[in-house]
Amino acid sequence: MKHKKILFIIIFSFSIFFLLADENLEILVSEAMEANPEISTIEFQIKALNEKEIFVQKLMDPMFAIEYSNVPYDTWKLDENPMSGIQLKLMQTIPFPGKNSKRKAIAESEGQIKSFELAELKIQLKDKVKKAYYQLVLNRELKAISLKHISLLEDLIETMINKYEIGKSAQSDILRITLMKEKLLDDLYDFEQKESEIQATLNSVLNREVTTVISTNPIELDLDIEIDFDSLLKTAINSRPLLKKIEETSNMKRLIFKSTQRERFPDITLWAGYRIRKDIGSMENVDFASVGFSFPIPLDIKGRTKAKLNNAVYIEKAVDESYKNVLNKISEMLIMATSGLERQKNKIDNYNNNLNPDAEKVFHSELKSYETGRANFADLYQAQLQLIQFEKILLKSKYKYKMYKTTIETLIGEKL
Numbered sequence: 001m002k003h004k005k006i007l008f009i010i011i012f013s014f015s016i017f018f019l020l021a022d023e024n025l026e027i028l029v030s031e032a033m034e035a036n037p038e039i040s041t042i043e044f045q046i047k048a049l050n051e052k053e054i055f056v057q058k059l060m061d062p063m064f065a066i067e068y069s070n071v072p073y074d075t076w077k078l079d080e081n082p083m084s085g086i087q088l089k090l091m092q093t094i095p096f097p098g099k100n101s102k103r104k105a106i107a108e109s110e111g112q113i114k115s116f117e118l119a120e121l122k123i124q125l126k127d128k129v130k131k132a133y134y135q136l137v138l139n140r141e142l143k144a145i146s147l148k149h150i151s152l153l154e155d156l157i158e159t160m161i162n163k164y165e166i167g168k169s170a171q172s173d174i175l176r177i178t179l180m181k182e183k184l185l186d187d188l189y190d191f192e193q194k195e196s197e198i199q200a201t202l203n204s205v206l207n208r209e210v211t212t213v214i215s216t217n218p219i220e221l222d223l224d225i226e227i228d229f230d231s232l233l234k235t236a237i238n239s240r241p242l243l244k245k246i247e248e249t250s251n252m253k254r255l256i257f258k259s260t261q262r263e264r265f266p267d268i269t270l271w272a273g274y275r276i277r278k279d280i281g282s283m284e285n286v287d288f289a290s291v292g293f294s295f296p297i298p299l300d301i302k303g304r305t306k307a308k309l310n311n312a313v314y315i316e317k318a319v320d321e322s323y324k325n326v327l328n329k330i331s332e333m334l335i336m337a338t339s340g341l342e343r344q345k346n347k348i349d350n351y352n353n354n355l356n357p358d359a360e361k362v363f364h365s366e367l368k369s370y371e372t373g374r375a376n377f378a379d380l381y382q383a384q385l386q387l388i389q390f391e392k393i394l395l396k397s398k399y400k401y402k403m404y405k406t407t408i409e410t411l412i413g414e415k416l
Contacts, residue, residue, distance in 0.1 A: 119241035
């Protein structure tokens, strides 16, 4: 009674999936691209850098000064000394030619780096969504295989009980086949737990309630993909945003180096002044006007500029080494993924066309022989167990193939 209740609950849960709105893989990927907060964070950072490109080119705000100057300290009156007056001054600092253009170039490079970072994040999220989705579909199809074999075992147990009543079957045989059924029923709880975990992972990426039920569609396999390692590596070099980000980071460090060289030249401050003077007795005083400029003396006694230049040079070299390291890792992972893809492709072909059909024939042959008393229980038991194993191996191989394909697409930054 307990087992029938479990089966009813599982069958009911499957019927709920069909009633839900269809959420195929492409819809889930699109939703992740729109809803994931990590993407929104980088998009806002890109907008901030776009604004930075604007303000780094602008002149600093002009400065206005007013001065009550050259008055006697004991009276503070403007009409006792011809030098006394109210000084008005307007100042504007103008950067040395070329400084702002280099600052703008650095800001543009920072924006490019963030754009590549965003593209890389989208690729990684797509990889995560696809693999979680494939695991979810695999988990449900493995559950379906278990349900199918539970049903087959129940029919077989009924047949064996009938044979036992007429003395043509042993009680131990019924116990062994019942134990197999119990094992498959216990596996159903594992499938339920795994499904909850995978759905929580997917919903987290989609930025929605983690308990939301996700419906799935059966996958389609494309086994005609031609794999060429050199071509894939070349595509990765040309298309992978991670590598482009590292290249642009190196470029930004070169721009910082050039900017630092330019920054050592002083900015010039221009100013214009106007002094308002009061008449002293019968002596009429006229107002004064003045213009001038000032600039700092770039002595750099403490060697700050030289240290900044060396810092930029060493960071650029570190970035270049990082590029080589990442490229080597991509090459290594591509070799592993392509060989894995080829192995699963061959495995799918072998199990689909040879092993599974043969295992099914063996099982049905043993079942008929057992029903007519021409085969023993041990052979039937092994045939049943082998058929379950082969069906699960084939199913897992199909999803491993999809996983390897997704990994390759992530590594090269493009669809196969």
